[in-house]
Amino acid sequence: MMDTPIRHLSPLLPHAGDMILLDEICSYSDDRLQAVTRIGPDHLFLDENGQLPMWVSVEIMAQAIAALAGCHAHDAGEPVKLGFLLGSRHVDILRPSVAQGSLLRVDVTASTRDQASGFGVFDCVLSLLNDTCDDSQDEGQGEPLVNARLSVFSPPDLDHYLQEQTT
Structure with missing residues (x-):
């Protein structure tokens, strides 16, 4: 298991450059991950008023799930695999946007995972924080912004799966 916090996330995600929306993994375990992101002035999804719309939270949550995978x-010595966000059974947006400079924490917890098929369902919470990752920032702290349950899929053999889809 890697030491946390983890600040260099590109080896853990199938994303690159500005599309990596997470800044730091605070902690992870078998079925949970907690990460933070600070909404900087060059954030890819800021609107014309310097606000981050909360529809972006679904991508932030999906990246946290990908970071857990x-x-x-990494722990198993395997390459990072591509995954797909299938959809959501529930998204509850409690606030329409947050300002540039905001610090957000995302908590994801697997509620259903089938390694053989690659299918999973995760309970996710995005919260507004006052501080960075530390042990005092439990999941219950911070202002909740979005609650969601996301369904994801990461096929065990991506090449075979993609070939099947085209025939």
Whole structure:
């Protein structure tokens, strides 16, 4: 298991450059991950008023799920695999946007995971924080912004899966 916090996330995600929306992994375990992101002035999804719309939270949550898979792959000595966001059974947006400079924490917890098929369902919470990752920032702290339950899929053999989809 890697030491946390983890600040260099590109080896753990199938994303690159500005599309990596997470700044730091605070902690992870078998079925949970906690990460933070600070909304900087050059954030890819800021609107014309310097606000981050909360529809972006679904991508932030999906990246946290991907980061958990990336941590597990790293721990097992395997390459990071591509995954797909299938959809959501529930998204509850409690606030429409947050300002540039905001610090957000995302908590993801696997509620259902089938390694053989690559299918999973995760309970996710995005919160507004006052401080960075530390042990005092439990999941219950911070102002909740979005609650969601996301369904994801990461096929065990991506090449075979993609070939099947085209025939």
